[in-house]
Amino acid sequence: MSAPTRTVSQGRAFMGVLGRDLAVTGKEFGTFVSQVLVQPFFLLFVFGVVLGQLGYVTPGYAQLLLPGLLALNAFFVAVQATAIPLVIDFSYTKEIEDRLLAPLSTRLVAVEKIVFGAARGLFGSLVMIPVGYLVLDEVNWQLSGLPIAAVLLVLGALSGGAAGLCIGTLVSPRKINVVFALVITPLLFTGSTQFPFLQLGNLRWFQVLCALNPITYVSEGLRGALTPAVPHLAGWVCLLALVASCLLFGAIGIGGFVRRALD
Amino acid sequence: MSTQATTRPSPPARSDAAPAVEVVDLVKRYGRSGPLAVDGLGFAVRRGEVFGLLGPNGAGKTTTVGVLTTRVTLTSGRATVAGIDVATDPVAARAVLGVVPQRPNLxxxxxxxxxxxxxxxxxxxxxxxRRALADELLERMGLSEKAGTNPDELSGGQAQRLIIARGLMHDPQVLFLDEPSTGLDPQARLFVHDRIADLAASGVTVVLTTHDMDEAAKLADRVGIVDHGKLLALDTPSSLVAALPGEATIDLELTGADAATVRGRVGELRGVAGVDDRTGETDETVRLRVRCDGEAGAALPPVLGAVAATGATVHQVELGEPTLEDVFIDLTGRGLR
Structure with a gap:
């Protein structure tokens, strides 16, 4: 009469849900790449090339900026990849319901959202590398720092995915524009992307603000790994801060997700 | 405990023995001090049965289905699907149930x-x-030509059929349909009804909620009538109707007297089992349904005589048999829609 109960491991369900998100990204790959590249490309071009040629910034500035932009993209692309679809899904389309009904704990659906956001963030960060090589005259990276740089980017992207989960589940759609203006823009400029954190000694209040932004630790960590000549925070500080940020945002975000998913 | 574990049959066999759905003393309160959406509901659905939960909007039907489909956490009580407790093991429950939600969520x-x-x-x-199964279900739902279409471009009926197909892709033991034909045109409604009947024939247990009496009477083997989160009655549609006092109905539409006066007069007549006021809020005429013992034709002359004695003018008379709607009005004292 009825078919035997199919015992499905949650791992397979998780891969199914992640596979769906990756497949949808694949279908709109061109749009995704252009979305990811436009803003950092112009930042890099104007600050690294234009201002350099006009003589307003020193030639070494681009070296400082490129790791910062990798960090920025890892975090921000991940935030956007989780936050925006969730706001729409939970409030209007309810499209996520079919995935909430998969044989998978609701917490793991939330974790999938973080992982997927992080995957997009990581990709968005990595595509900046060839862009950097194309736009800038020279990129001098210490290649031995690549493994630690990769770890930092993964942590930064996961932290961004978790922060996106917080925004996506705690913010109502009517307020999402305000949140993006009031939260995202300050995050953009307090992530030590465009300046080295340790040299902010004369602007102590601003340095404190920057210390609260997870992107700071990705930027600084990357500088330590790839361009150690630029003053930077110690690697272990960056790793620790990023792990803490993943755990904090992850806990808040997953809690928020479960509250929205279940009545 | 350990001896029990060795003699206990494997999980699928255990779930085959349990009712398809069982709800015991179910209570759901939204928020800490919100109203009770479900207030001590209890029923069991047999395997292979089509079970209808019938009640007005806000009766607690959707909340009950929400609990059974693991989307709403219960406040107290117990709910199982195929023998699996939905509150303690929602992941396993999701594997054996399919859902067709009230709002399209493709x-x-x-x-x-x-x-x-x-x-x-x-x-x-x-x-x-996956693909062969998808094509097979698209075919069954009459959607083969729409395989490559975005859900935005499907009509309401097509979207509903696609949602039913989706709910069946993992071969669930129990399919929940929440208001499956609300908002569909008559043809689409009939198609969906036929598919639900097919499902039942193929052995899938179906639990559907509806506020449509005719739909419940047509599709469901048994109907639970719910209002204010409580179960008022549960039986086959024909038994529910048969249990009503009165074997026939006379519908009257009249003017010139108020409903209470006419009800009083007609209700006193011999052979009249009851008189329901069915006047809608916007109606300009009084609408009454007279339930009578024996044949409607025999009761008609005295009923019309009694109405005339109140000074009212009768505009329309219709003879019929009681339906689930009469059962509902008898139980709750109010109309469903």
Missing amino acids: DRSLDARGNLVWHAAYHGVPRAR
Whole structure:
């Protein structure tokens, strides 16, 4: 009469849900790449090339900026990849319901959202590398720092995915524009992307603000790994801060997700 | 405990023995001090049965289905699907149930076939089978030509059929349909009704909620009538109707007297089992349904005489048999829609 109960491991369900998100990204790959590249490309071009040629910034500035932009993209692309679809899904389309009904704990659906956001963030960060090589005259990276740089980017992207989960589940759609203006823009400029954190000694209040932004630790960590000549925070500080940020945002975000998913 | 574990049959066999759905003393309160959406509801659905939960909007039907489909956490009581407790093991419950929600929630990033194929992926259907299964269900639901269409471009009826197909992709033991034909045109409604009947014939247990009496009477083997979160009656549609006092009905539409006066007069007549006021809020005429013992034709002359004695003018008379709606009005004292 009825078919035997199919015992499905949650791992397979998780891969199914992640596979769906990756497949949808694949279908709109061109749009995704252009979305990811436009803003950092112009930042890099104007600050690294234009201002350099006009003589307003020193030639070494681009070296400082490129790791910062990798960090920025890892975090921000991940935030956007989780936050925006969730706001729409939970409030209007309810499209996520079919995935909430998969044989998978609701917490793991939330974790999938973080992982997927992080995957997009990581990709968005990595595509900046060839862009950097194309736009800038020279990129001098210490290649031995690549493994630690990769770890930092993964942590930064996961932290961004978790922060996106917080925004996506705690913010109502009517307020999402305000949140993006009031939260995202300050995050953009307090992530030590465009300046080295340790040299902010004369602007102590601003340095404190920057210390609260997870992107700071990705930027600084990357500088330590790839361009150690630029003053930077110690690697272990960056790793620790990023792990803490993943755990904090992850806990808040997953809690928020479960509250929205279940009545 | 350990001896029991060795003699206990394997999980699928255990779940085959349990009722398809069992709800015991179910209570759901939204928020800490919110109203009770479900207030001590209890019923059991047999395997292979089509079970209808019938009640007005806000009666607690959707909340009950929400609890059974693991989307709403229960406040107290117990709810099982195929023998699996939905509160303690929601993940296992999701594997054996399918859901057709009240509001369409198709994935608009995917085409029609993609909705089915990915749903199967979430449920661990082997990759090799997903596409063939999707095409088979698209065919059954009359959607083969729409396989590559975005859900946005489907009509309401097509979307509803696609949602039913999606709910069946993982071969669930119990399919929940929440208001399956609300908002559909008559043809689409009939098609959906036929598919539900097919499902029942193929052995899938179906639990549907509706506020449509005719739909419940037509599709359901048994109907539970729910209002204010409580179960008022549960039986086959014909038994529910048969239990009503009165074997025939006379519907009257009249003017020139108020409903209470006419009800009083007619209700005193011999052979009249009851008089229901069915006047809608916007109606300009008084509408009454007289339930009578024996044949309506025999009761008609005295009824019309009694109405005339109140000074009212009768505009329309209709003879019929009682329906589920009469059962509902008898139980709750109010109309359903």
